[in-house]
Amino acid sequence: MNIDKVAGLLATALTASLLALPFVSLQPNRILPGEPLGLLNAAGPPGLWLLLLLPLCLIKQGLKLRLLLTSLALLLLLYTAGNTATNLLADASPLARVSLGAGFWLGLFWLLLLITDTTLQLKLKPPARLLLISLLSGSVAALLASGHCDNLSLLKEFHNRSDFWHQGLRHLQLALGSIIPAVLAGIPLGIACHRSPGLRATLFPVLNILQTIPSLAMFGLLMVPLSLLATAHPWLGELGIRGIGAAPAVIALFLYSLLPIVSNTALGFDRIDADIREAATAMGMSRRQRLWQVEFPLALPVILSGLRVVVTLNIGLVAVAALVGGGGYGTYIFQGLGQTATDLVILGALPTLLLAFLFAMLIDILIAQQQGRHA
Missing domain, CATH: 1.10.3720.10 (MetI-like)
Incomplete structure (x- = not known):
């Protein structure tokens, strides 16, 4: 298998961040610190699917396939966070919050770098770049608008701010x-x-x-x-x-x-x-x-x-x-x-x-x- 060194480094850092750092934190309320939870402990099957996608991002051949996979991984990361919050709050108190942890934020950062690197290698023309950004932004917006991630503390703060x-x-x-x-x-x-x-x-x-x-x-x-x-x-x-x-x-x-x-x-x-x-x-x-x-x-x-x-x-x-x-x-x-x-x-x-x-x-x-x- 021909491995892209830059993509391999980014995907390795992404995997390490998701496995080694807390993915979410279960807090008793919006202010007090909570219990950090890892991806595999908190997320269940969606987290496993996310980790299975990552090795495919290392393939040098088929940049379009890599772009598709990294985009799907980004959406799956958000879906996993929303699913995790819903599961954790099912038996928690009404004041409990689920905040996104360092593993999520670093994972998001590495995924965005992977998408950027793949886009640069594809040498997309300006209209194609704009279309890609629009599709990716629209997909993320649709997922958030569906209400799947509403149990995350960040989304609760958003809904509490009418302005x-x-x-x-x-x-x-x-x-x-x-x-x-x-x-x-x-x-x-x-x-x-x-x-x-x-x-x-x-x-x-x-x-x-x-x-x-x-x-x-x-x-x-x-x-x-x-x-x-x-x-x-x-x-x-x-x-x-x-x-x-x-x-x-x-x-x-x-x-x-x-x-x-x-x-x-x-x-x-x-x-x-x-x-x-x-x-x-x-x-x-x-x-x-x-x-x-x-x-x-x-x-x-x-x-x-x-x-x-x-x-x-x-x-x-x-x-x-x-x-x-x-x-x-x-x-x-x-x-x-x-x-x-x-x-x-x-x-x-x-x-x-x-x-x-x-x-x-x-x-x-x-x-x-x-x-x-x-x-």
Whole structure:
């Protein structure tokens, strides 16, 4: 049998994690620590089927088969967790909870790495990658929507939070509300820095200094002037511009977004071959036509790379903005920390990670499409 070394290493780590670490934990309530239980002791037959699938992921030949098997293993992992929770709570007290253990989370991590490695080896085109993500996400969503996993403590926390989707919308509003103005300001500034070395030498150090300010310090620095503005001009407060809330969060995230966008825009235009510009000029293009029809499309992949950094950074930083009343999934993280409720922390952290991953993948697909056009 021909073994893929990377897949073999990942599958071995996956098996070891599932066998050696606790798969779930049976807790007396949502706060107190519980009894850790291994996969074979807690899961029964579904756990055995999961372990039987893993050796098949080592086969080097048939990457499509490996992708199918790892995707099935991912769904089986979630199904096994839900089935385990239902069985354990059958004879437990009404306050008892079943939390996912380190074995589950590490197993999920290794499975996602296996799927990613297989996808890269298949060299799927952007539309195929998007279709794969959609099918996998839809299958997971369908399993969760079926109610099979509702006995897990994480799902109980989800059902107890009626504002979950509202907080998700708030999270996106804060992230995108800072990115859109940063793109509108950053791209022209990047083009100007490309054309003016003096402006680049002045602007880049300022943006670098802003980037080094810790997020909590940035929020704190903005709270005082915004509070004074709202006090002096009450109509600004009515518009939502106050020392706490969305205003300091959006302004801080806007400032953090400028450096990656400005620097990548300038870099993208710097990399354009001078001969291409000369050819466009020789064809009779004006400066504006050359900018939008030739230079900007060629620089776009590099600009999108900077945007990818900004999106993942901002989605993560929005969680910290909950400390100044910004809202979003960070609210659950800090509530969970205050209540020592681990599953509530995960309820805030997990969708934040998923949003960052989803947007990063979408931008990667755009970059690949743009590079394919100019290959």
